[in-house]
Amino acid sequence: MWIPIQINESSAEPLYHQIETQLRSMIVSGQLGEGTLLPSIRELAGSLNCSAITVRRVYQDLENEGLLRTKQGTGTFVSKVEEEQRGTYKQTLVQEALEAAIDSAIAVQYSKEELQALFLEMIEKKYKAAGKGGNAK
Amino acid sequence: MWIPIQINESSAEPLYHQIETQLRSMIVSGQLGEGTLLPSIRELAGSLNCSAITVRRVYQDLENEGLLRTKQGTGTFVSKVEEEQRGTYKQTLVQEALEAAIDSAIAVQYSKEELQALFLEMIEKKYKAAGKGGNAK
Amino acid sequence: MWIPIQINESSAEPLYHQIETQLRSMIVSGQLGEGTLLPSIRELAGSLNCSAITVRRVYQDLENEGLLRTKQGTGTFVSKVEEEQRGTYKQTLVQEALEAAIDSAIAVQYSKEELQALFLEMIEKKYKAAGKGGNAK
Amino acid sequence: MWIPIQINESSAEPLYHQIETQLRSMIVSGQLGEGTLLPSIRELAGSLNCSAITVRRVYQDLENEGLLRTKQGTGTFVSKVEEEQRGTYKQTLVQEALEAAIDSAIAVQYSKEELQALFLEMIEKKYKAAGKGGNAK
DNA sequence: GTGGTCTAGACCACC
DNA sequence: GTGGTCTAGACCACG
Incomplete structure (x- = not known):
């Protein structure tokens, strides 16, 4: 394996x-x-x-x-992971990381608009690099 | 001080x-x-x-x-921080945090759409909590 | 070690x-x-x-x-030090020390000839003491 | 004054x-x-x-x-500085600085020839910059 | 008053 | 065993 x-x-x-x-x-x-x-x-x-x-x-x-x-x-x-637990797990993980990012943006006084623009730009780039366009559940 | x-x-x-x-x-x-x-x-x-x-x-x-x-x-x-350097500094800081967040989302196979939705929800909440609506340049 | x-x-x-x-x-x-x-x-x-x-x-x-x-x-x-960086590092180190020495000589109005003579005398003595005659590239 | x-x-x-x-x-x-x-x-x-x-x-x-x-x-x-004392003073000052420079060169294993070349190059430059060609006693 | 160096030792995290 | 953090306090150097 x-x-x-x-x-x-x-x-x-x-x-x-x-x-x-x-x-x-x-x-x-x-x-x-x-x-x-x-x-x-x-x-x-x-x-x-x-x-x-x-x-x-x-x-x-x-x-x-x-x-x-x-x-x-x-x-x-x-082990078996319950579907519910799985969702919670994933969301918590991502949420915490997003929260940290937003906090750091607020700390350096980024405006909401600036942050959004940066995010949209990066998400495009990274998802393209990962070779995935969206495989939602 | x-x-x-x-x-x-x-x-x-x-x-x-x-x-x-x-x-x-x-x-x-x-x-x-x-x-x-x-x-x-x-x-x-x-x-x-x-x-x-x-x-x-x-x-x-x-x-x-x-x-x-x-x-x-x-x-x-x-000490003196050049305007240019200041911008770079801020952006790097935020970018790294965003990157980590997006990476974690990709790792758990979040779709781009799911991630975006979560982000938009959180950014509203956190900026409201911080009592700031946007102080862009 | x-x-x-x-x-x-x-x-x-x-x-x-x-x-x-x-x-x-x-x-x-x-x-x-x-x-x-x-x-x-x-x-x-x-x-x-x-x-x-x-x-x-x-x-x-x-x-x-x-x-x-x-x-x-x-x-x-x-850690790895690039050959180029290594050369720069060494030279900077020595250069700064030499610069300080020459500056002090100028400050007390030593003539170029006097300084040179003193330098040649000392370099002989010190390299002999260090037991090294020259290990150039 | x-x-x-x-x-x-x-x-x-x-x-x-x-x-x-x-x-x-x-x-x-x-x-x-x-x-x-x-x-x-x-x-x-x-x-x-x-x-x-x-x-x-x-x-x-x-x-x-x-x-x-x-x-x-x-x-x-x-105060009055005796001619003899003056000479000693100046020489000690310069000698110490030179000694430090040579020591650092030896520490990074510069050869005698390399050091000499660097010295000659720098002494020319610095004496020219100081606008002095040699005002020996 | 300020910052700068150094110590002896505790306790934790990593491998 | 290793490095990493933190403490309490001493003593010095600078302005």
């Missing part, structure tokens, strides 16, 4: 956090469906070129959040 | 970073004009109820960024 | 600055190559007989200059 | 030190001859746009070095 995780080692963001964030997104967005068998700790650690202890922590944290479930001697699987 | 800085003790964000962020915003947005004498290290430390060393670090970091200028035995002043 | 740093306690030059200067020279001169793992903060502090905070500051300052890169929980490494 | 002192307020070098250095050079080089009456503390402070206490310290320090002499109610005068 191959999982597309990007590590930015020059970032100040802790390794384990980068991995968690990406894995969590893939799970709640449904890209990793219920029951999917994740790579073993050693395997993922190897392919990310990081220590096993870091991956161990990631799996542990996500298991504590209820997103993963581990079966002794078998492996780590994606 | 009184400076309105809010500390969130329960946040995981380091103290010095919270202070830096807020001061930086006030400087690049022009709320603290060139030449303004900031409160002394000990004074600000007292009013924020933190150690002088923490404030010292904040002033030093911002001096390294070129936003402050300090003279021993005299005090710490806001 | 052992690093040859000399501390002059009786000097008016701040401790952290003495250490920074010497480390910086070793890095830009290539004596500490890219990727070299520096001694841990506590280790260097111990061997220099100074506080860990002082060493921490040194590492941080050099990181801000782009000469070091630190990873939490792992250590502090020498 | 007008004294050509340049203050660089963006420098990290303390104010009093900048002034002392320049005054000292003018005295030992003979530009300010024995018995010259210096401007009053208030006067110099005014023209340098700094506090009187700073100038007071400068005069005091130079008096302690034996370069100045103060007469109550009359003013501050340049």
